[in-house]
Amino acid sequence: MHLAVMVDQVIKYLNIREDGVYIDxxxxxxxxxxxxxxxxxxxxxxxLVDRDPISVEFLKxxxxxxxxxxxxxxxFKDFIFDLKADGILVDLxxxxxxxxxxxxxFSYRFNAPLDFRMDTDEENKILQLMKMNAEExxxxxxxxxxxxxxxxxxxxxxxxxxxxxxxxxxxxxxxxIKAKNGKDVQRSLKRVFMAFRIFVNDELNSxxxxxxxxxxxxxxxxxIVVISYHSLEDRIVKNFIKTTKDFYPIxxxxxxxxxxxxxxxxxxxxxxxxxxxxx
Numbered sequence: 306m307h308l309a310v311m312v313d314q315v316i317k318y319l320n321i322r323e324d325g326v327y328i329d330x331x332x333x334x335x336x337x338x339x340x341x342x343x344x345x346x347x348x349x350x351x352x353l354v355d356r357d358p359i360s361v362e363f364l365k366x367x368x369x370x371x372x373x374x375x376x377x378x379x380x381f382k383d384f385i386f387d388l389k390a391d392g393i394l395v396d397l398x399x400x401x402x403x404x405x406x407x408x409x410x411f412s413y414r415f416n417a418p419l420d421f422r423m424d425t426d427e428e429n430k431i432l433q434l435m436k437m438n439a440e441e442x443x444x445x446x447x448x449x450x451x452x453x454x455x456x457x458x459x460x461x462x463x464x465x466x467x468x469x470x471x472x473x474x475x476x477x478x479x480x481x482i483k484a485k486n487g488k489d490v491q492r493s494l495k496r497v498f499m500a501f502r503i504f505v506n507d508e509l510n511s512x513x514x515x516x517x518x519x520x521x522x523x524x525x526x527x528x529i530v531v532i533s534y535h536s537l538e539d540r541i542v543k544n545f546i547k548t549t550k551d552f553y554p555i556x557x558x559x560x561x562x563x564x565x566x567x568x569x570x571x572x573x574x575x576x577x578x579x580x581x582x583x584x
Contacts (some may be wrong), residue, residue: 308401309336310532310573311562315394316340318555318580319528324348325391328522330381330515333360333400335367338374341394347373350388356380356424359402380424382514389524396532397512398576399423399502411502413494416475421505430505435466449503449537450496458484458497477501499535512541520551520583527583528555534575542579555580 309315315337321327321344329338332353342351353364353376361378368374377384381395403411403423410420419431434442443459446452461484465471471480478494485493503509519529529552533539539559546554560578567574 308570308572309333309340310396310398310570310576311560311566311578312337312340314560314578315530315532316344318530318560318578319392319394321345322349322391326350326352326388326524327392327394328352328354328384328386328390329394329396330354330384331394331396331398332364332376333357333396334363334402337394337396338364338368341392342368342371342374345373349373350375352377352386352390354379354381354384357400357403358425360400378424380511382511382518386522390522390527391524392528392530393519393523394530394532395512395515397508397538398532398534398572401572410474411498413474413478413498416473418473419471419477419501421502423506430507431501434501434504435463435471437463439463445504446497446500449500449509451536452493452496452500454485454489454493458493460484474498503537509537509541512538513545516542516545516549520549523583525583529581529583530578531580532576532578534577539577539579546579546581549581550584552581552583555582 323346325345327341332338332355338351338353345351351374355361358378361376364376403409407415407417410417420429421431422429439460442463443456446455446459458481461480465476465480470476481494481497482490531542533542562573562576
């Protein structure tokens, strides 16, 4: 089961009111949401949003007895709600279920069909990557992962695809290993798989779109908590806070998990939290 990251900090910085409206835009398996629900009364509302159909089904079962909880399956960039929020959480991490279930195709630890989709009801954009030339694919890998050896990796991927040898996660893994010739392989595996996932799910564009829409979704004093897991996401959030006229930062420095939390949950070690408030 997925372990929610920095739960205590999330609750602290959301500054929850009993009768407020709170939106968890990446509800997953409800780890943060359950704690938010404990802080609001029946007059408050909790809106849970996720794009993964498995997560949404789990949420519907877990929160079925609560009349003040509403659940929506949608990409958070497209979410529209009648009431304005008093607090919004965005945890940009990939859930353990997505990483640890081989059939989801997120991890190079398992041999599975290439997939990477968070919303399995959507068309798989992996074919768009495979139809690119080496220069185009190299640009995607570099821009979405900052992988320095992107061109050699892209050439090997395209060659295998054209030879009908690029169908599974292990095919992708083997092409990266070969292109790297044994040098810095683990880091490149993480980076390229991340780049593919970001592209397939349009993650960076979705985040930018959401940030630009936040002023239409929030009441004055609404707290926004964003947890990111790599520099590309964090840079987008940081730049937004610097340039927006509608919000101001609550924390000057990024907030990170405690040493004890990282010991309990190694996947939390790259998490960075930023908090800002509606003016």
